[in-house]
Each structure stands twice: as structure tokens, then as C-alpha cells.
Amino acid sequence: MLPKRICDLGILKVFNRFKSQVSQLLRQISTPNVEEGVYLDLVPEGTQLIVETVNHRYLLEARDGCHALLSGHPELCPEPVCGKLYGSRSRTAAMMPGFIGPGLCLVLLHPSGRFIRTSHVREVRKVNSAH
Secondary structure (H helix, E strand, O other): OOOHHHHHHHHHHHHHHHHHHHHHHHHHHHOOOHHHOEEHHHOOOOOEEEEEEOOOEEEEEEOOOOEEEEEOEOOOEOOOEEEEEEEEEOOOOOOEEOEEOOOOEEEEEOOOOOEEEEEEEEEEEEEEOOO
């Protein structure tokens, strides 16, 4: 039987060999796909976006900056309400201010003062463009 230290060194060598591959994989998993998303403040005012999450389908109409008319939640916004998009985030990624993208959860401020965190976004589609 090998001494405990030698066994520990063997495990450490195996771990170090795959450490960079695991780190790269984790970065890929936790990095949102920016190409498929949109920054709300860069969208022309009046543009409508459909944001499909795991649980609901929202309709956002861009307003000034990161404000939007939001509808699609049966309890919180069955009719359009003016809210503010703070951004999106995942469990491992930091907040991405003003961004809406697949794989992330939206963070919105409802006019009642309540923060809303949606389920993960599946898809973002432009319905129309104001310009």
C-alpha cells in the first residue's frame, strides 16, 4: 500500500492536467451568447421585442433608455405596464446592465416597486422596428 502523501500527489497531478480544460468549459457555460441578445437602450424607441422565457412569453416595447412597456405575465403584467430593465444575469455571470439574452434571467423593476426576476430567456425576437 502506498503512503497517503503519494496517493494525494497522484490525484493532484490528474486534477492539474484537466484543470485548464474544466476552467474553459465552465467559462463557456457561464458566458451568455451576446450575439443572440440585445441591449435595450440601443433599440429604437417603439421597437417591440418578444422575450420567451422558460415560463412565459413577454412583449416588451422599448421606451426611453432601459424603460419598456412590459406585458405577458398573468399576474404581474397581464396588461402593458411601464417598467425598467436593470439587465440580465445567470447564476454565475455578473449582472449585464440593459442586456436581454438567451440563457439569462431578466431583472426588471415593476411600477409597484417590486423587482421581478424571470426564468431563463429562451429566445429574443424583434416583432417590429420603429425606424
